[in-house]
Amino acid sequence: MFFGGLLFVALGKDPVAAIRTIFYEPLFGQYAFYYRPQLLVKGAPLVLIAIGLSLGFKAGIWNIGAEGQYIMGALFGAGVGLAFYPYEAWFVFPLMVAAGAFGGWIWAMIPAFLKVRFGTNEILVSLMLVYVAEQFLASMSLGLMKNPEGFGFPGSRNLQQYESAFNADLIEGSGMHWGVVAALIAVIFAYVLLSKHRLGFAIRVTGEAPRAARFSGVNPVRLVLFCMGMSGLLAGLAGMFEVSGPAGQVTIDFNVGYGFTAIIVAFLGRLHPVGILLAGGLMALTYIGGDIAQSQLGLPAAAIQVFQGMLLFFLLALDMLTHYRLRFGTAEVV
Amino acid sequence: MTALIALEGLTKAYPGVVANDDVSLSIAPGEVHALLGENGAGKSTLVKMIYGLVKPDAGHMQMNGTAFAPAEPRAARAAGVGMVFQHFSLFDALSVAENIALGMEHPPAMRTLSQQIRDVSDTYGLPLSPDRTVGDLSAGERQRVEIIRCLLQEPKLLIMDEPTSVLTPQEVEILFKTLRKLSAEGTAILYISHKLEEIRSLCDSATILRLGRVVGHCTPSETSARDMAEMMVGTTLKTPMRAGKTPGDVVLELTELSAKSPSAFGMPLREISVQVRRGEVLGIGGVAGNGQDELLAALSGETLSKRGMVGFKGNDVGLLGPTARRALGILSAPEERLGHAAVPDMSLTENAMLTGAAREGLDRGGILDWAGARRFAETIIKTFDVRTPGPANAARSLSGGNLQKFVIGREVLQRPELLVVNQPTWGVDASAAAAIRQALLDLAENGTAVVVISQDLDELMEISDRFAALNEGRLSEPSPAQGLTVDEIGLMMGGAHGMEVAHV
Numbered sequence: 029m030f031f032g033g034l035l036f037v038a039l040g041k042d043p044v045a046a047i048r049t050i051f052y053e054p055l056f057g058q059y060a061f062y063y064r065p066q067l068l069v070k071g072a073p074l075v076l077i078a079i080g081l082s083l084g085f086k087a088g089i090w091n092i093g094a095e096g097q098y099i100m101g102a103l104f105g106a107g108v109g110l111a112f113y114p115y116e117a118w119f120v121f122p123l124m125v126a127a128g129a130f131g132g133w134i135w136a137m138i139p140a141f142l143k144v145r146f147g148t149n150e151i152l153v154s155l156m157l158v159y160v161a162e163q164f165l166a167s168m169s170l171g172l173m174k175n176p177e178g179f180g181f182p183g184s185r186n187l188q189q190y191e192s193a194f195n196a197d198l199i200e201g202s203g204m205h206w207g208v209v210a211a212l213i214a215v216i217f218a219y220v221l222l223s224k225h226r227l228g229f230a231i232r233v234t235g236e237a238p239r240a241a242r243f244s245g246v247n248p249v250r251l252v253l254f255c256m257g258m259s260g261l262l263a264g265l266a267g268m269f270e271v272s273g274p275a276g277q278v279t280i281d282f283n284v285g286y287g288f289t290a291i292i293v294a295f296l297g298r299l300h301p302v303g304i305l306l307a308g309g310l311m312a313l314t315y316i317g318g319d320i321a322q323s324q325l326g327l328p329a330a331a332i333q334v335f336q337g338m339l340l341f342f343l344l345a346l347d348m349l350t351h352y353r354l355r356f357g358t359a360e361v362v
Numbered sequence: 363m364t365a366l367i368a369l370e371g372l373t374k375a376y377p378g379v380v381a382n383d384d385v386s387l388s389i390a391p392g393e394v395h396a397l398l399g400e401n402g403a404g405k406s407t408l409v410k411m412i413y414g415l416v417k418p419d420a421g422h423m424q425m426n427g428t429a430f431a432p433a434e435p436r437a438a439r440a441a442g443v444g445m446v447f448q449h450f451s452l453f454d455a456l457s458v459a460e461n462i463a464l465g466m467e468h469p470p471a472m473r474t475l476s477q478q479i480r481d482v483s484d485t486y487g488l489p490l491s492p493d494r495t496v497g498d499l500s501a502g503e504r505q506r507v508e509i510i511r512c513l514l515q516e517p518k519l520l521i522m523d524e525p526t527s528v529l530t531p532q533e534v535e536i537l538f539k540t541l542r543k544l545s546a547e548g549t550a551i552l553y554i555s556h557k558l559e560e561i562r563s564l565c566d567s568a569t570i571l572r573l574g575r576v577v578g579h580c581t582p583s584e585t586s587a588r589d590m591a592e593m594m595v596g597t598t599l600k601t602p603m604r605a606g607k608t609p610g611d612v613v614l615e616l617t618e619l620s621a622k623s624p625s626a627f628g629m630p631l632r633e634i635s636v637q638v639r640r641g642e643v644l645g646i647g648g649v650a651g652n653g654q655d656e657l658l659a660a661l662s663g664e665t666l667s668k669r670g671m672v673g674f675k676g677n678d679v680g681l682l683g684p685t686a687r688r689a690l691g692i693l694s695a696p697e698e699r700l701g702h703a704a705v706p707d708m709s710l711t712e713n714a715m716l717t718g719a720a721r722e723g724l725d726r727g728g729i730l731d732w733a734g735a736r737r738f739a740e741t742i743i744k745t746f747d748v749r750t751p752g753p754a755n756a757a758r759s760l761s762g763g764n765l766q767k768f769v770i771g772r773e774v775l776q777r778p779e780l781l782v783v784n785q786p787t788w789g790v791d792a793s794a795a796a797a798i799r800q801a802l803l804d805l806a807e808n809g810t811a812v813v814v815i816s817q818d819l820d821e822l823m824e825i826s827d828r829f830a831a832l833n834e835g836r837l838s839e840p841s842p843a844q845g846l847t848v849d850e851i852g853l854m855m856g857g858a859h860g861m862e863v864a865h866v
Contacts, residue, residue: 226728229715232708239702242664243694244716245685 035334041325049324050317050335063320065203067312069274073098073266075211075308077290079218080259082299086222087234089255093139093154094263095287096161097132101264102271103168104131106278109193110173110184120192124268125206132264133257135161140256144249150256162283169278184278187271195273207269211308214262218301231255263287289315292340311336364427366391366550367412367519371421374407381407383574384421389519394541394551396561396582399571400594400763400791405554408571409521412552413445414438436467444512445521450504454497461496462511482513486540501528501650509540520544521552526560527788527817528650531852538564556792557820558587572596595793610640613780613811614661615673621660629653631660632835638780638811643802645826645843646815648855653835654784654815655697661782661813662694663687674780688720691779695769697788697815699762703769706758710750713757714739714772721776738775746771747797763790767798774801781805784815799825819851831855 036046054063077094084091091097105128112120139153173184187193198204222228234241234251242248266286275282293311297303318332365388374382382404389395399405410416412423414432423430425441432438435445452461459476463469470478476492483490488506496504505525512520522541526534541551541564555561561568562582570578570593578593619634631653638644648654659665660672663684672680679687696702704713715735719725724734739753746767750760757765770786786802787795803825806812815832816822822829823843830840831854838854 224729224732226719226725226730229712229730233705233716236707237701237705239698240705240716243662243684243696243702245663245683245688245720247683 035331035338036327039327039331041327046321046325046327049321050314050332052317053320054313054316057320063316065197066316067309068203068208069205070315071308071312072205072207072211073270073286074290074293074311075305076207076214076266076269077259077263077287078293078297078304078308079211079214079301080262081290082294082297082301082304083218083221083231084255084259085235085294086299087231087251087255088238089252090151091136091139091154091256091259092151092291093136093156093158093161093287094259094290095283095285096154096158097135097260097263098267098270098287099158099161099165099283100135101128101132101267102275102282103165103173103267103278104128104264105268106173106184106187106271107168109187109190109272112192113185113190116192118192121195121272124193124272125265128264128268129261130264132267133261135264136256136260137253140253143256144252150252154256158287165278165282166280169280169282173278175277182280186276188273188276193272195269205269205273207266207273210265210269211305215301215305222301227254263290289336292336296340296343314339365389365424366393366426367430368424369408369412369421370423372408372411372418372423373420374404374411374416374418380574382411382418385571385574385576386421387569387576387579389550389552391518391550392545392548393567394545394553394565396565396568397552397554397571398558398561398568398590398594400793403571403594403791404574405571406523407574409445409523409552409554412438412519413443413521439515439517442516442518443521444515444517444519446505446508446512446523446525448523448525448527450508452496452504452507455495457493457495458490458499458507459492461507462492462514465511466514478514479510482510486513486543487536488540502530502533505529505537513544517549519550519552521554523554524556525553526555526557530649530855531819531848533649534560558582558590559820561590562587570594591792595791610809611675612637612639613675614638614813617671617673619660619667619671621656621665621667623653623656624659624665628656629835631656634837636830636837636840638813640809640811641806642827643806643812643814643825644840645822645829646813646832646837647817647819647822647829647851648815648832650817652832654832656835657832657837658694658696658782658784658815661692661780662696663692685720688717688776691721691777692782693717693721693773693776693778693780694782695773695784695786697784699765699769700758704757704765707756709756710739710743710748710753710760710768711736713768714742714753717772718776742768742771742775745775746801747794763794766790767794770798770801774805778805778810780811780813782813782815785817786814787816787818787821795821819848829854 036043054060054067077098081091081094105124108127109120109124135157136154138157139150142148142153143150169184170182175183175185195205195207222232230241230246230251233244234246271278271282289311293304293307296310297307314332314336321327321332322329368388370386372382372385385408397405397408407416411418414435414437430441432441459472459479462479463472463475469475479490479492488510490503490506490510496507505528525537529537545551553561553565565582568580568582569576570580570590572594580590582590615637616634619631621631623630629652660667663682663686667680669680670678674690674692679690679692700706705716711732715724715730718735718738719730722734722738724731724738736753742748743750743753748764748768748771750764760768766789770783773781786798790798799821802812802814814822814825826843828840829843829846831838831851833855
């Protein structure tokens with residue numbers, strides 16, 4: 029935070045005001061009634077994705093492509109929704125949820141399958157698939173899913189105006205949509221899985237000592253498939269809830285980097301479900317606070333991202349320094 | 363004779379434990395001095411202080427009459443102290459000469475260095491080609507790399523930590539010839555080993571440590587191994603007892619078992635055929651790296667084998683994974699305690715769950731019974747006298763011997779039908795080792811088939827009914843353990859790996 033202050037000083041802004049704007053305004057400021065629901069809206073996808081990622085990260089399986097899975101989830105979900113338009117029925121939304129989950133899952137299964145079958149690196153493949161998904165998104169919003177009544181503007185029909193498909197606030201104006209509920213369920217589910225279930229134990233053992241995991245009877249192939257699949261599924265859900273709720277439509281720039289920020293959230297929360305819940309809240313706070321700082325103080329958007337990066341960097345450095353002592357000079361060869 | 367190195371009142375305390383308490387000893391030039399003690403007696407800490415890896419809290423050292431306080435290994439080496447560690451620090455993918463150059467302050471040109479290596483290896487009877495890749499070398503040859511690395515610095519004091527644990531009897535002989543030659547030239551040797559017979563034949567004098575203190579000095583050639591062991595432990599030793607018995611039905615049957623090694627520098631298994639019966643202990647000897655890990659993995663289910671290769675009570679289990687095999691009663695304890703048999707940073711309760719889930723009924727349809735695992739861990743701790751504050755402690759916090767007791771106890775208490783253990787008493791002190799061997803014999807007594815893979819021949823002779831040796835991934839024909847001579851065993855183990863006898 030100190031270095032963040034320095035950064036803001038370097039940009040010619042009052043550091044105290046900047047930090048106050050980022051952390052205080054959204055919660056207790058004049059317009060907090062508007063920002064508080066936003067906190068849930070921004071936090072839910074982060075938490076949802078981060079929970080999924082943390083399962084894999086704990087086991088040493090690095091799914092970096094949550095952004096792509098998020099996009100695919102949104103596309104699949106929206107696709108199902110749009111296919112039914114304008115038919116109103118209660119089952120449209122659950123069907124969209126399933127489709128969204130499937131979309132994320134299948135996108136994550138590509139790197140997972142390639143890894144177990146051919147030993148490819150899941151980091152690389154999942155990351156590259158993000159760019160494929162982005163192109164896919166662009167093509168969809170300009171082509172197949174373009175709103176026929178949209179006067180040629182890119183982007184799909186707005187799902188907010190299609191009642192059966194709209195992921196509305198459960199309580200008006202609270203920001204509490206189904207994605208928030210799903211995120212909370214995911215937190216509880218992950219907590220129980222990791223502490224009580226055989227599979228969670230297998231994940232933890234694999235992360236700590238892969239040979240011991242193998243010795244105890246963990247099947248590494250199945251574990252990779254499960255962890256990748258689970259993180260993809262949750263990312264897909266997050267994308268679907270976003271597109272049918274706060275975003276409302278498929279557009280070229282639909283994705284705003286939740287999938288990547290979720291990696292920060294997962295580590296900020298120490299890969300622990302409850303920690304992730306808190307970290308998701310904190311990250312959402314910096315997002316919203318950053319937006320406010322942008323409009324009120326004229327801070328560049330990039331400065332906020334640098335600030336978020338610093339947060340993670342210092343946290344990880346702290347972790348490192350509490351475990352290891354810094355030694356200057358060259359290491360001794362014995 | 364004036365002392366080459368003299369230690370006076372060395373004391374080193376770590377949080378919670380005094381590793382060395384007022385330790386004094388002196389070594390004359392050319393003397394071969396043994397350092398004896400149980401695990402955790404403080405031997406490693408002591409030599410680390412001499413080698414400059416650890417700073418003493420109190421006391422001082424003298425070398426050739428002048429004060430000696432190395433701040434780091436480099437200073438110790440400059441003063442003429444060389445050390446051969448128990449665990450090699452070599453890079454598999456580099457050549458012998460490159461490995462040696464890496465450890466030097468100012469390596470000479472490769473060609474000069476290669477010549478120097480050849481000279482040293484000729485002089486001391488340590489045949490070794492500087493151009494070979496370390497990954498292709500046997501454990502004995504790797505050790506020669508380490509020794510030559512030290513000798514190139516012309517040390518006055520050579521510290522050797524458990525040098526023979528990875529050697530065949532023939533290789534041990536060659537090593538001893540080298541060491542005797544060095545000693546005759548005036549190099550002092552500080553020799554750490556658990557193998558008392560070796561110490562009796564090699565060393566001039568011995569210092570015995572217990573719980574960080576010097577408890578006695580002796581002249582090994584005039585003291586019996588049993589007396590030395592009892593000085594180390596401080597109590598009378600029990601020799602494991604076994605009753606004569608007739609073996610029962612065949613439990614394990616291997617038929618031409620072949621398996622690739624999972625790692626690049628591992629050893630594939632080649633056509634291993636053997637039968638183990640109820641109540642029988644099969645001892646498998648051999649130098650490390652000849653397929654021991656791979657054999658254990660093939661039996662535990664970590665690596666699967668082809669149809670018809672692994673039979674258990676008449677059923678083919680080669681295609682079953684570890685969990686399914688455990689359910690049938692095939693249990694195992696690998697050699698590497700941290701990271702294979704146990705997860706270092708997890709508690710003993712969690713480690714009890716690691717292999718106990720299936721047979722102890724701790725896994726109820728996927729939901730784990732942690733209270734049950736804790737009870738199981740407590741039972742292991744109590745039955746096998748594991749010294750730890752409680753089951754919530756991390757596996758890493760236990761000393762090697764204690765963790766080994768936990769790992770063996772965990773499998774023994776699950777009432778196995780077949781138990782496979784690799785190096786069951788590796789790094790374990792005499793009394794704990796005796797307890798572990800007794801537990802294995804008791805199991806056999808109750809009808810379990812036991813396979814003990816070990817590099818400690820004395821141990822194998824003590825508990826095995828039949829003995830076989832692994833060499834280059836092949837298993838020799840098992841023969842009754844009683845009446846085998848060391849020479850016969852050495853030949854079964856593949857002799858001295860094609861090396862000529864040192865021309866000393």
